[in-house]
Amino acid sequence: MKIQLKSIAVLMLAGAAAFSACGGGKSDVIKVAITGPFTGGSAPMGASMRDGAKLAIAEINAAGGIEINGKKLKIEAIERDDEAKNERGAIICQEFVAMKDLSGVIGTVNTGVVLAGDKYLQEKGITKIITPAAGSQSMTQWLNKGDKKGPVDLSIFRFAAYDDIQAAMVIEEAINRKLTRVAFFYDSTNYGKSGFDDMVNQNKKQGDKLQVAASEKFNIGDKDMTAQLLRAKSAGAQAILIWGIGPELAAIANGMAKINLRVPLIGGWPLSMSNFVDNAGKNGDGTIMPQTFIEEPITPKAKAFIEAYHKAYNVKRIPSPVSAAQGYDAVYIFAAAVSQAQSTDTKKIKLALEDLKKPVHGVITTWLKPYTKWDPNNVASHEAFTREQVVMGMVKDGRIIFANDADRQRLIKNASAVKGKDSK
Amino acid sequence: MDQIMVFQMMVSGAFMGLVYALVAYGFQLTYATGKSINFGQGELVMVSAFICLSLTNLGLPYGIMVLLGLLCGALLGLFVERSAVRLALEQKSEGWILLTIILGLLFFSVSENIWGRDDRPFPTPISSDAFQVFGISVTPVEISVAIGVFFIMGLIELFKRQTLLGKAFEAVSTDRDAAELMGISANRTVMLSYAISGVVAAMAGVLISPITTVGPTMASALVLKAFSVAVVAGLDSGFGVVAVGIFLGILESLTSYYIGSGWREVPGLTLLILALALRPTGIFGKAVIRKV
Numbered sequence: 001m002k003i004q005l006k007s008i009a010v011l012m013l014a015g016a017a018a019f020s021a022c023g024g025g026k027s028d029v030i031k032v033a034i035t036g037p038f039t040g041g042s043a044p045m046g047a048s049m050r051d052g053a054k055l056a057i058a059e060i061n062a063a064g065g066i067e068i069n070g071k072k073l074k075i076e077a078i079e080r081d082d083e084a085k086n087e088r089g090a091i092i093c094q095e096f097v098a099m100k101d102l103s104g105v106i107g108t109v110n111t112g113v114v115l116a117g118d119k120y121l122q123e124k125g126i127t128k129i130i131t132p133a134a135g136s137q138s139m140t141q142w143l144n145k146g147d148k149k150g151p152v153d154l155s156i157f158r159f160a161a162y163d164d165i166q167a168a169m170v171i172e173e174a175i176n177r178k179l180t181r182v183a184f185f186y187d188s189t190n191y192g193k194s195g196f197d198d199m200v201n202q203n204k205k206q207g208d209k210l211q212v213a214a215s216e217k218f219n220i221g222d223k224d225m226t227a228q229l230l231r232a233k234s235a236g237a238q239a240i241l242i243w244g245i246g247p248e249l250a251a252i253a254n255g256m257a258k259i260n261l262r263v264p265l266i267g268g269w270p271l272s273m274s275n276f277v278d279n280a281g282k283n284g285d286g287t288i289m290p291q292t293f294i295e296e297p298i299t300p301k302a303k304a305f306i307e308a309y310h311k312a313y314n315v316k317r318i319p320s321p322v323s324a325a326q327g328y329d330a331v332y333i334f335a336a337a338v339s340q341a342q343s344t345d346t347k348k349i350k351l352a353l354e355d356l357k358k359p360v361h362g363v364i365t366t367w368l369k370p371y372t373k374w375d376p377n378n379v380a381s382h383e384a385f386t387r388e389q390v391v392m393g394m395v396k397d398g399r400i401i402f403a404n405d406a407d408r409q410r411l412i413k414n415a416s417a418v419k420g421k422d423s424k
Numbered sequence: 425m426d427q428i429m430v431f432q433m434m435v436s437g438a439f440m441g442l443v444y445a446l447v448a449y450g451f452q453l454t455y456a457t458g459k460s461i462n463f464g465q466g467e468l469v470m471v472s473a474f475i476c477l478s479l480t481n482l483g484l485p486y487g488i489m490v491l492l493g494l495l496c497g498a499l500l501g502l503f504v505e506r507s508a509v510r511l512a513l514e515q516k517s518e519g520w521i522l523l524t525i526i527l528g529l530l531f532f533s534v535s536e537n538i539w540g541r542d543d544r545p546f547p548t549p550i551s552s553d554a555f556q557v558f559g560i561s562v563t564p565v566e567i568s569v570a571i572g573v574f575f576i577m578g579l580i581e582l583f584k585r586q587t588l589l590g591k592a593f594e595a596v597s598t599d600r601d602a603a604e605l606m607g608i609s610a611n612r613t614v615m616l617s618y619a620i621s622g623v624v625a626a627m628a629g630v631l632i633s634p635i636t637t638v639g640p641t642m643a644s645a646l647v648l649k650a651f652s653v654a655v656v657a658g659l660d661s662g663f664g665v666v667a668v669g670i671f672l673g674i675l676e677s678l679t680s681y682y683i684g685s686g687w688r689e690v691p692g693l694t695l696l697i698l699a700l701a702l703r704p705t706g707i708f709g710k711a712v713i714r715k716v
Contacts, residue, residue: 227680
C-alpha cells in the first residue's frame with residue numbers, strides 16, 4: 001500500500017512537471033499559427049500565403065532553426081482554415097488565445113474575418129502579422145476616431161499593400177489614361193465596401209478629376225452582372241474601377257465581353273487571383289491591378305523563390321504570387337523579431353517587431369525597420385508597405401506581367417540596394 | 425439606346441428562365457407518376473456537372489462526355505428513387521420530403537470532399553463570344569442553352585406521347601390504380617420517371633455550367649427558383665413551366681436593372697406566394713377534384 005501511494009505521488013509529480021513544461025512557454029519549438037481561407041472563393045490567396053509561409057519555415061528549419069539563448073529552436077506551423085467566413089475567423093482567434101505558448105499568428109485574407117477575430121488577439125496581446133488582407137478597416141479600426149480612443153499598444157501588424165495605397169494607384173492609373181468618366185463596382189463584403197470608400201476618397205484627394213458615372217454593388221456568388229454593367233454602359237463609363245474577389249470579378253469580365261463593353265478593367269489586387277484569371281480566360285486580358293510581387297525571375301532572390309515554390313508544390317504557376325511572396329517575407333520578418341527578442345514570448349516579439357535592428361532580406365524587397373511603435377494617430381506605424389514597393393500588374397495570357405516596363409527596370413536596379421521606409 | 429438595354433435585359437433573363445424551366449420540368453416528371461418530388465434536384469444538377477467536368481478532364485470529346493453525363497444523371501435519379509422515395513411511397517408516408525432533402529445534403533458533402541469547394545470553369549467547345557442581333561448581344565453558349573432545353577423537353581414529350589412505355593407513363597400519371605389493373609407496373613414507371621428526371625438534371629448541369637462555373641453551391645439558388653416556377657405553373661404542365669420560367673427570368677432581369685440587383689429574388693418569391701394564395705394548382709394546372 002505504501003509503495004503504491006509513493007508511486008502515485010511520483011507519477012503525479014512527474015505529470016505536474018510535464019504539464020508545466022508544455023504550459024510554461026519553455027517549449028523547444030516556436031509555435032506560429034497560419035490562418036486563412038484554404039478552401040472556397042478566396043482559396044488561391046489563402047493557400048498561396050500558407051504555402052509561401054511554409055516554404056520560408058522549411059528553409060529556416062532546414063538551417064537548424066532560430067537561435068535563442070544559445071539553443072536552436074525550430075518553427076512549428078499550426079494551420080487553421082477560416083473558409084473566408086467571419087464567424088470561423090472569430091472562433092479560430094479564440095482558439096489561438098487559449099493556446100498558452102503561441103508565439104504569433106500570420107495570415108488572414110478577408111477583411112471581414114480580420115474584423116471579426118483580431119480583437120481577441122489584441123485583448124490578450126498576441127502578435128499577429130496580417131497578410132494579405134488589404135482592406136483599410138483592418139488597421140484603421142485601431143485608430144483614434146473623435147472621442148473613441150484607439151489602443152496605445154497594438155499587437156496587430158500588417159504586411160500587405162493596404163487599400164489606400166492600391167486605391168490611390170487605381171485612381172492614378174485612370175487619370176493617367178486621360179479618362180474622365182468611370183464606374184465604381186464593389187462587392188457587398190466589408191472588403192468591397194471599404195475599397196469603394198477608399199476609391200471615392202482618393203478621387204477626391206487627387207482633385208476630383210474622375211466623374212462617377214455609376215456606383216454598382218454585387219453579391220458574393222452572383223454570376224450574372226448584366227444589369228449593373230448595362231447601367232454603367234448606358235451612363236457612359238470609360239472604365240470599370242472595381243473592388244471584389246476572384247469568381248465575381250471573372251463574372252464581371254465575362255459580362256463586359258458579352259455586352260460588348262470594351263473599356264479598361266482596373267481594380268484591387270484580387271484581379272490577379274487564379275480564379276479570376278482562369279474563369280475570365282481571354283476576357284481578363286489587359287486587366288490592371290496593383291501588385292507587390294510579379295512571378296517573373298527578375299532578381300536572383302525572386303528566381304530562387306519562384307523555383308522553390310514550383311518545385312515544393314508541383315505547380316507551374318503560383319495561384320496568387322502576391323500572397324505567396326507576402327507569406328514568405330512575413331515569416332522572415334517574424335523570425336527576425338524572434339531572433340532579436342531572444343524569446344518565444346509573443347509580447348517580446350511584438351516589441352522587437354516595432355524596432356527591428358537588422359535588415360530582413362525578403363523576396364519582395366529588403367525590409368529595413370518595416371514597423372515602428374504603434375501610434376493611434378498614424379496607421380502607417382504598423383503598416384510595412386509604402387507606395388514604392390507596389391507596382392502595376394497586368395493579365396496577359398493567363399499570367400500576371402508587369403504593366404509598365406519602367407517598374408520592372410526599377411525593381412531590377414534596386415534589387416541589391418536597401419529599400420524600406422527609411423530610404424524615403 | 426435605352427430601349428435596346430431593356431431588350432438586352434429581357435433576352436438575358438429569358439435564357440436564364442429557360443434553365444429554371446428545365447429544372448422545374450424535372451420536378452414535374454416525378455410528381456406526375458409518383459406524386460413525389462426530389463428536393464435534392466439541385467444537387468443532382470451539381471453532381472452531374474462535376475462528373476461531366478471530370479470526364480472532360482480525362483480528355484473525352486464533348487459529345488461522349490455529354491452522353492455519359494446524362495447516363496450518370498439517370499443512374500443518380502434511380503439511386504434517389506430507390507433509396508429515398510420508394511420506401512416512403514410504399515408506406516404511403518410523406519417521408520420522401522425529408523429523405524430527398526437529406527440525400528441532397530449528402531450529395532453536397534460528398535462532392536465538396538471529392539471536388540473541393542471552389543468554383544471551376546467548365547470547358548466547352550461552344551464559344552462564349554457575343555454576337556449582335558438587332559443591337560442585342562447574344563452568346564452561342566446562351567443559344568445552346570435554349571436549344572438544349574427545347575431539345576430534351578421535346579424528346580421527352582414525344583416519348584410520352586408516341587411510345588408504349590410513354591403511354592404507360594401517362595396512364596400512371598392519370599390514375600395509378602387503374603393503370604395497375606391494366607397490368608402496368610406503377611413501380612417501374614416511377615423508377616423511369618426518376619431516371620428521366622435525373623437526365624433532365626444532368627442536362628441542366630451541362631448547359632448552365634459554362635455560364636455559372638461549376639461549384640458545390642452552383643444550383644442552390646437555381647433550384648429554389650425552379651421550384652417556384654413549377655408551383656406557379658402547376659405541377660403537370662410542360663408548356664406552363666417554359667412560359668412561367670421565361671416570364672420569371674425576364675421579371676428578375678428587369679427588376680435588377682430598374683430597382684437594383686439586390687432585389688432580384690423578390691418578384692419570384694412574391695409570385696410564388698400569390699400563386700399559392702390565389703391558384704394553388706398553378707396557372708396552367710388542372711383543377712382536380714379530390715375524392716376522399
